[in-house]
Amino acid sequence: MARSSGDQHSEAFISQALGEVEIHRGNFKQATMLLTESLSSFRKWEDALGIARCLIRFADLWQMQGQVEQAAHILGFVEPWLESNQLQLVIFDETHYMRSLAATRAQLDETAFNAVWKTGNKMTVEEAMQYAMNN
Numbered sequence: 001m002a003r004s005s006g007d008q009h010s011e012a013f014i015s016q017a018l019g020e021v022e023i024h025r026g027n028f029k030q031a032t033m034l035l036t037e038s039l040s041s042f043r044k045w046e047d048a049l050g051i052a053r054c055l056i057r058f059a060d061l062w063q064m065q066g067q068v069e070q071a072a073h074i075l076g077f078v079e080p081w082l083e084s085n086q087l088q089l090v091i092f093d094e095t096h097y098m099r100s101l102a103a104t105r106a107q108l109d110e111t112a113f114n115a116v117w118k119t120g121n122k123m124t125v126e127e128a129m130q131y132a133m134n135n
Contacts, residue, residue, distance in 0.1 A: 009041075009045065009047075011041070012037075012038045012041035012042055012045075012047075012050065013038070013050070015034045015035070015037045015038040015041075016034070016035065016038040016050075016053060016054055016057060018034050019031045019032075019033075019034035019035040019038060019057055019061075020057050020060070022034060023057070023060055023061050023064055026064075028061060028064070028065060031057075031061050032061065035054055035057055035058055035061065035132075036132075036133050038050070038054050039051065039054040039055070039058075039129060039132060039133065040133075042054055043125070043129060048081065048082075048085040048087055049082075049085075049087050049089075051081070051125065051128075051129070052078050052081055052082055052087070052089070053089075053093055054132075055074050055075075055077065055078055055081075055128060055132055056075070056078060056093065056096060056097050056100060058071075058074055058132040059071040059072075059074050059075045059078075059100050059104070060096075060100055062074075062135065063100065063103055063104060063107075067135070068104055068107040068108055069108065069112070069116050070131075070135050071100065071104045072104045072105075072108060072113055072116040072117055072120065073116045073117075073119060073120040073123075073131065074120060074128060074131060074132055075097070075100060075101055075104060075117070075120065076116065076117035076118065076119065076120020076121045076123075077120040077121065077123045077128040078097065078120075079121075080121050081125065081128070
């Protein structure tokens with residue numbers, strides 16, 4: 001419906017939500033495609049919050065596939081990105097982010113987590129997006 005009405009912003013949100021559903025279904029290829037499509041749209045519109053939400057979903061995707069360092073890397077980008085854009089996640093997304101962060105931390109030793117986290121903190125949005133779409 002969003003596509004037929006030309007509502008590209010809603011279409012990007014729907015793609016992101018469907019990507020999350022596909023993650024939980026274990027269809028990682030489809031999830032990657034949907035999240036990549038959504039992330040590209042949010043970047044085109046310079047929607048910093050949409051970018052952050054998409055990257056959190058990419059972290060979930062990697063956690064489900066056992067790629068914990070990649071998840072920590074991208075989660076390390078999200079917090080400073082939100083701060084630099086003076087944005088705050090809504091309670092649902094904040095809870096989701098904190099859960100993802102806790103799960104990632106629990107799977108890595110502190111030294112490894114801190115190293116990957118710090119690297120993520122230093123990424124530009126272009127680097128974070130390339131990282132998400134190419135891992």
